[in-house]
Amino acid sequence: MPEGALEIDRISKRYGDVVALDEMSLTVRSGEMLGFVGSNGAGKTTTMRIALGVLAADSGEVRYDDAPVDRTIRSRIGYMPEERGLYPKMKVLDQLQYLGELHGMERAEANRAANRWTERLELSERRDDQLQKLSLGNQQRVQLAAALIHDPAVLILDEPFSGLDPVAVEVMSTVLGEMRDRGVPVVFSSHQLELVQRLCDRVGIVRRGRMIADGTVEELRSSGPVRLNVHAPKAPDDWAEGLPGVKVESHQNGHTTLRLDEQADDQQVLRAALDTGPVHEFSRTRPSLTELFREAVTEEPDE
Structure with missing residues (x-):
């Protein structure tokens, strides 16, 4: 069971004269779900990409379980990007199994995990379909399964609920809650603030690359x-x-x-x-x- 916390400690990032992140800090504890909210361009996606190692920070550090995040730790992170990154012409089950193997799973183990997650996310009847033939909502479920296939220690999701119908929102919400209850730190960005208020243990509000409010929903509401x-x-x-x-x-x-x-x-x-x-x-x-x-x-x- 995961025991550590994901810590983003004063990371900064510039693109020329543009300040994308200005000493951004946040902590997602074990067994906690944090909603990461802010306007478009506030720095949410940049923060997530630095945590994953896709981008390098100009300064600051990302840690998991008090250790700097390196390649080994990053392989234990489950990530769901806002821009869907799967293969459109590949069958759902084959794709998930392939991704599991890329994470170091044996073929049989990856196949079992792919079958388990397609069933859990109510995709059993679409396992042999090409991804491009699925609705956008079902494609997002497959993307979530891809983030979960290797039993991640940390879960980072960028706008996971965008465009989902209420049934799909409930399925995804339940699965994320189960991961949190297993001790996984879960952080997701969203513009659906009512959903963030309902699901999250804590909320971080970011503006212009800085964290300007961080606490439980009740703490934030009480300070308002x-x-x-x-x-x-x-x-x-x-x-x-x-x-x-x-x-x-x-x-x-x-x-x-x-x-x-x-x-x-x-x-x-x-x-x-x-x-x-x-x-x-x-x-x-x-x-x-x-x-x-x-x-x-x-x-x-x-x-």
């Missing part, structure tokens, strides 16, 4: 702004204007959404709402991961 939803049907549009530490985000038909800073007193807000008449709802909410992400990536960088 507090909002109040108030339903005061007789309240005028400006009833909350001027309350200390309170920003009115919306007001329509007696429903008001307020954003509170640390100095705001929610009891003062409640009294102000009651002064207008009956209050049918007064509830505190924390931002969703989607809201946190939107605020983080659109925030102006520090000078």
Whole structure:
């Protein structure tokens, strides 16, 4: 069973004047699933490729189980790229068996693993089909099987859920959860933030090549702004204007959404709402991961 953590320690990468990564750091622990999120071009794929040794970092280090990642350790990583990299005219089972052998498996062992994963990923009836004859969703399942064929110690996936239907998403989610439960560090990038929020133990938000937020979903949500939803049907549009530490985000038909800073007193807000008449709802909410992400990536960088 895998016991180590994957550590990316202050890696930087430049292409001329363009800074792709600026001391990027993240850790994916044994038995943990980390969602890696950021806008296009933020540095997610570059980080993954450096971890795999496809690209070389200008500085920093990638470690697994406290040891620098070398060729031997990289052979134990399962990788699913965003750009599908399989042979379109090769049959599914033959392809998976071949990839297993490339990872050093005996032919019979690779064949058993290929059959096991095609069955687990509900591809049994397509084993003898050419990859190009499969739907895009089934091609992604084959790509996942290719990442899992050699029983990896670490799993890195770049946009694995892109374009999948809900059934395929559930199958893939379950398999990734099983790998995590076996102690495998799992990291995947995704723009489907509701899925990241549901599946991941931790989330890392990256902007312009730097990790700007890292923690559990609840930790990140707790650090975000507090909002109040108030339903005061007789309240005028400006009833909350001027309350200390309170920003009115919306007001329509007696429903008001307020954003509170640390100095705001929610009891003062409640009294102000009651002064207008009956209050049918007064509830505190924390931002969703989607809201946190939107605020983080659109925030102006520090000078």
